[in-house]
Amino acid sequence: MPNVGKSTLLNAFMGEKMAIVSPKPQTTRQRLFGILNAEDFQMIFSDSPGFVLNPSYKLHEDMNMIVQTAFKDADIIILVNDGYNTLSEHEDLIKALEKLPVPKVVVINKIDQLKAERIESVKEEFTKAMPESKIFEVSALNKKGITPLIEHLIEHLPLHPAYYPKDEISDRPIRYFVSEMVREKIFLNYKKEIPYSTEVVTEDYKDEENIARITVMIYVERNSQKAIILGKHGAAIKNVGIQARKDIEEFIGKQVYLELTVKVRNNWRNDINFLKKSGYR
Ligand SMILES: Nc1nc2c(ncn2[C@@H]2O[C@H](COP(=O)(O)OP(=O)(O)OP(=O)(O)O)[C@@H](O)[C@H]2O)c(=O)[nH]1
Ligand SMILES: [Mg+2]
Structure with missing residues (x-):
């Protein structure tokens, strides 16, 4: 979904601002890799646009295509929700995700501004809709809850040589x-x-x-x-x-x-x- 904090989350993972962020939906239009390098792993975070539900321009169709491509080569998919989207908005997306043979993780973001009851009800909805996926509560803005999430991702990383030189942090010039x-x-x-x-x-x-x-x-x-x-x-x-x-x-x-x-x-x-x-x- 647009505006849920995907780019803010990428920046929190990377520990520096790489992706642009704004309060308006459809801020991100292209894919951006943030490459997190450590001694024993390399994790490539792919920030994507939010899915445009009613495309009005070819640009929107292209953005949706970019989201699809991101699905195709992901080893793990993080579905970000900010507690405001209803599950019905996610239905098609969840169906599409079910078909993909990779682990999925649900992130409930912006918990700094969500009431406890709201977090619980979102959690309940996603537990039902995606029972295989672990759910994490974070505040990407305040960098809360990021470490357990990264640890979980590391556990699910496939074994593979690093794709990028260890001193690179992005695929973009x-x-x-x-x-x-x-x-x-x-x-x-x-x-x-x-x-x-x-x-x-x-x-x-x-x-x-x-x-x-x-x-x-x-x-x-x-x-x-x-x-x-x-x-x-x-x-x-x-x-x-x-x-x-x-x-x-x-x-x-x-x-x-x-x-x-x-x-x-x-x-x-x-x-x-x-x-x-x-x-x-
Ligand atoms: N309160 C709060 N605001 C957040 C948090 N994470 C992101 N935001 C705000 O939510 C808005 C959208 O953040 P983005 O990171 O641009 O969201 P996005 O999902 O990348 O949006 P698109 O690229 O437009 O799809 C910005 O105003 C952020 O500051 C959070 O944890 N708490
Ligand atoms: Mg974005």
Whole structure:
């Protein structure tokens, strides 16, 4: 389900912020691997978009396809619930999961804001629906309940040589993280349809000795949206730039010069070529 805290959970597993997070559903659009390395195991966490129940654009179909792909190569599946989704919303998903021959784990997230009775009733529902699966209660935000969950996952990891070199923490290049950090600020700074009409692409990344010079393109679907993204005298986009630059600097440990440009790309959410170029298909 969207917005239940999957990306926050990935960050809690990894012990650092890798995936972007926002209070709005459909924040995550692509898959991201967080690779957790220890002396005797390597665990690859795959954060995925939430399932879009009523796809309105090709983009949504692509996001749902990404969820399906994630199912296919998972060794363990973690179904995250935040106590607000009803089980009926999960029914199709649970049916699809039943067919997969891998262990599943249920995580009830956001327990910091759930009443004890609510947690109990969600637990009861999932015990009935997925009797084979162990249920964990966590607060990904406060990093509570994460250690027992990781220990359980380690127990169920298949025996296999490490897939990635032990010093890698992700499958994505730095440009991807830059685009995502800008996109997160757009999700946090704008309302309604604006974040959903926006795609972010890192066009250029020049790594100099003391500074990284980065050019980022923000695509929107209409001129009116471009005006909103820019804001009066460019004030709104300036804020996005300041906030994103701070995060990027922290992430790469270096000073950043960040240039943001806004461009209109008509109906990009249904534009197959654009979606391909942006990595959705
Ligand atoms: N109170 C509380 N809020 C949480 C917790 N985990 C996540 N959140 C909040 O829930 C919202 C959604 O979190 P995300 O991690 O973006 O959720 P997601 O499942 O990745 O969402 P999508 O990518 O949109 O599907 C954010 O506002 C988070 O801060 C938690 O344990 N407690
Ligand atoms: Mg997410």
